[in-house]
Amino acid sequence: MEYLEVFLQTILAFAAILIYTRILGKQQIGQLTFFEYINGITFGSIAAVLATDIEPRRTGMHFLGLTLFAFLTWAAGYAVLVSRPARKLISGEPTVVVHNGKILEGNMKKMRYNFDELAMQLRQKNVFDIADVEYAILEPDGDLSVLLKSQKRPLTPADLQLPTQYEGIPTELIMDGEILFQNLKQNKLDEKWLIQQLQAQGVQDISQVDYAVLRSDGSLYVNLKEDDIINPVDITDAPESPVKQEKEEQDRPS
Numbered sequence: 001m002e003y004l005e006v007f008l009q010t011i012l013a014f015a016a017i018l019i020y021t022r023i024l025g026k027q028q029i030g031q032l033t034f035f036e037y038i039n040g041i042t043f044g045s046i047a048a049v050l051a052t053d054i055e056p057r058r059t060g061m062h063f064l065g066l067t068l069f070a071f072l073t074w075a076a077g078y079a080v081l082v083s084r085p086a087r088k089l090i091s092g093e094p095t096v097v098v099h100n101g102k103i104l105e106g107n108m109k110k111m112r113y114n115f116d117e118l119a120m121q122l123r124q125k126n127v128f129d130i131a132d133v134e135y136a137i138l139e140p141d142g143d144l145s146v147l148l149k150s151q152k153r154p155l156t157p158a159d160l161q162l163p164t165q166y167e168g169i170p171t172e173l174i175m176d177g178e179i180l181f182q183n184l185k186q187n188k189l190d191e192k193w194l195i196q197q198l199q200a201q202g203v204q205d206i207s208q209v210d211y212a213v214l215r216s217d218g219s220l221y222v223n224l225k226e227d228d229i230i231n232p233v234d235i236t237d238a239p240e241s242p243v244k245q246e247k248e249e250q251d252r253p254s
Helices: 002-024 034-052 056-082 084-091 105-110 115-124 181-186 191-200 242-251
Strands: 095-099 133-138 144-148 171-175 209-214 220-224
Touching: 002 034, 002 056, 034 056, 056 084, 095 105, 115 133, 115 144, 171 181, 181 191, 191 209, 191 220
Parallel strands: none
Antiparallel strands: 095 133, 133 144, 171 209, 209 220
């Protein structure tokens, strides 16, 4: 009977949290979708009880609840993958909050989304004038997608009809002094070629390399663990280093 009670209560908790987070609005979940938000907080709560409840007879019930919720999470994820209605119900839909420079107050009210949040997220997109916005769309994860009006968008090479070269994704070849041989193989390169490239840049020992990346043009970017920077820029208000103070004293006219 107790196991049946846990079974029913877990299903009830899953449904209740989904409904409550939908009511609270998208701003409550930050960069998470409703599904991810529910999954995170509920798994954490059930796992915490399972870890801290020392009553032996309750351990099995807590584990059953955690296992059942894991299954429900999997089932919800599969439903989102194969069914658009389920995807709309569980993950939510994008909502237009600005159209042709006009704020859609009705849509904002439905999402429990206020003007301060809108202005903040627009500023994060480097937009300070709502009149410049063609569309602003509140995404299911709480982020704001912004399309500027055509006359306010930055120029691109395509606008100027300028030819450009293809830019691929840089490939990591060395990380923390270790060669990533799989990435070398995928780019039809070998260790000998890598060592030659490092020696050409004055690096004799791979263990000195903190990070090395193969650029799309075939060149190698290398960052050493110990960079030879005598006087690095410091933008904090911490006391100046002895090296910087000594250099300033040497440069000061006598």
